[in-house]
Amino acid sequence: MTIENFPNHELDVAELAMALEQMTRFMIRLPSVDKMSFTSLSVLHTLTLKSPLRLTELAATEQVTQSAITQLVTRLERDGLAERRADPKDGRVVQVHITPEGAKVIESRRDERIAGLGRYVDGLSLEQQQSIAAAIPALQRLAELGNGKQP
């Protein structure tokens, strides 16, 4: 499979994918590395988008086993970043809630990324900045589509 197999867009998808790959590679290194695992950060991030979630729902989105999520949430709970609560409707279910402290972890990492990104945006020309600014709504929409949000 090569670039030539994806010609049917106004947009060169392979180029977009490569550009985003390079952006990700760059941005992933911006936040100071605390010693949280990739999966723990991803779970916290998921919970900032939607909290509470069941353990099973987390296991599905994070692509790890239910056992891993049970253990992971136990660690998050121990560290005060999330809480287990019972579901009044269904006694089997554990609802995982993010705590303010847990949300702060994600927020501060985001702020670090924003600050780091800003330093490099300064190196772009006005026209370059404007072209990116003009694309943001479409990128947001694309991410919505990819993340399974309804239109």
Next chain:
Amino acid sequence: MTIENFPNHELDVAELAMALEQMTRFMIRLPSVDKMSFTSLSVLHTLTLKSPLRLTELAATEQVTQSAITQLVTRLERDGLAERRADPKDGRVVQVHITPEGAKVIESRRDERIAGLGRYVDGLSLEQQQSIAAAIPALQRLAELGNGKQP
């Protein structure tokens, strides 16, 4: 630190960061998950950009210890994805070369991302696609800046 602290660009950096965060969240799930670790994939990716690299150079870019890289490269070598070679100029040094098979791992994951992304790009309007297409050169430049490339 909040959005209001970054007003000095043509571009709302916080919005860009959020949009890229959402895009990353989406694209990271596109490739079929083989059982390689995040760090191993990252090392292979780094080696597709520049090979060979010394163990020490890899340790620096990947933000893990030298010990971890030594062990990781041993696993990559065992799996035929990378090779150690001696540096003729410096007997202490090990140069890590990516193999064709190792490059194929990264390439096939990239192809999966491109294919997955393409399916969602179809859901965008022509204007949305064009706005993203127009931003790609600027995003490439921004990624270059972030990844420390010379102008």
Next chain:
DNA sequence: CAATTTATATAAGTTACTGATATAATTGGC
């Protein structure tokens, strides 16, 4: 050329995962 520095390797311990299984609550057929 001895002392220091640099590059990699090894050893021991820890953490975060997987797979298999256990427990408890709910649901569905009759």
Next chain:
DNA sequence: GCCAATTATATCAGTAACTTATATAAATTG
């Protein structure tokens, strides 16, 4: 309404990938 099957979470044992500390070997420096 009750029992079997299903669903949701937890636990246990084992493994993989990391950490820190230390060892070894080559290069540099004074």
